[in-house]
Amino acid sequence: xxxxxxxxxxxxxxxxxxxxxxxxxxxxxxxxxxxxxxxxxxxxxxxxxxxxxxxxxxxxxxxxxxxxxxxxxxxxxxxxxxxxxxxxxxxxxxxxxxxxxxxxxxxxxxxxxxxxxxxxxxxxxxxxxxxxxxxxxxxxxxxxxxxxxxxxxxxxxxxxxxxxxxxxxxxxxxxxxxxxxxxxxxxxxxxxxxxxxxxxxxxxxx
Numbered sequence: 001x002x003x004x005x006x007x008x009x010x011x012x013x014x015x016x017x018x019x020x021x022x023x024x025x026x027x028x029x030x031x032x033x034x035x036x037x038x039x040x041x042x043x044x045x046x047x048x049x050x051x052x053x054x055x056x057x058x059x060x061x062x063x064x065x066x067x068x069x070x071x072x073x074x075x076x077x078x079x080x081x082x083x084x085x086x087x088x089x090x091x092x093x094x095x096x097x098x099x100x101x102x103x104x105x106x107x108x109x110x111x112x113x114x115x116x117x118x119x120x121x122x123x124x125x126x127x128x129x130x131x132x133x134x135x136x137x138x139x140x141x142x143x144x145x146x147x148x149x150x151x152x153x154x155x156x157x158x159x160x161x162x163x164x165x166x167x168x169x170x171x172x173x174x175x176x177x178x179x180x181x182x183x184x185x186x187x188x189x190x191x192x193x194x195x196x197x198x199x200x201x202x203x204x205x206x
């Protein structure tokens with residue numbers, strides 16, 4: 001289908017008179033993003049689901065659209081006011097409490113990694129993981145299990161692995177004089193920079 005065919009289908013079947021071939025091309029190039037209503041109409045014109053157009057959802061809004069849920073339904077099931085929920089979608093900052101966060105994960109079928117990203121917890125998670133790798137990892141098990149829907153035993157195993165690997169990097173190239181070499185310091189720094197990826201790669205169901 002040419003962009004003109006897609007635009008015509010959206011105008012004729014969904015009453016979106018403002019859709020032009022140029023707008024469809026802008027969506028294809030990533031210069032603009034369709035609204036929720038436009039995305040639904042676009043999926044209909046292309047005989048697919050909104051989720052197929054989104055690909056791998058990354059934001060709260062994209063996860064909702066991929067499942068074809070209305071914001072009112074999500075807000076009700078999670079237990080927040082619709083205006084507050086829409087504001088959180090717009091800003092990308094989830095402000096729900098633990099009970100609401102757990103409900104959100106269920107409604108949007110969020111795996112632990114997606115849950116952390118959608119609720120804006122990646123930064124906090126990375127800081128906890130860096131501290132666990134560089135200090136006493138046992139002290140960070142409880143904060144992490146409170147932050148993520150992951151089993152305590154699995155968190156313990158992964159934190160222990162990260163700690164051992166980081167310490168091994170820092171000691172593998174110790175100089176004969178007792179100090180650490182520049183290579184070991186650089187290897188350790190790079191490991192801490194990718195600590196999130198290292199963590200999720202070890203979780204059985206990220």
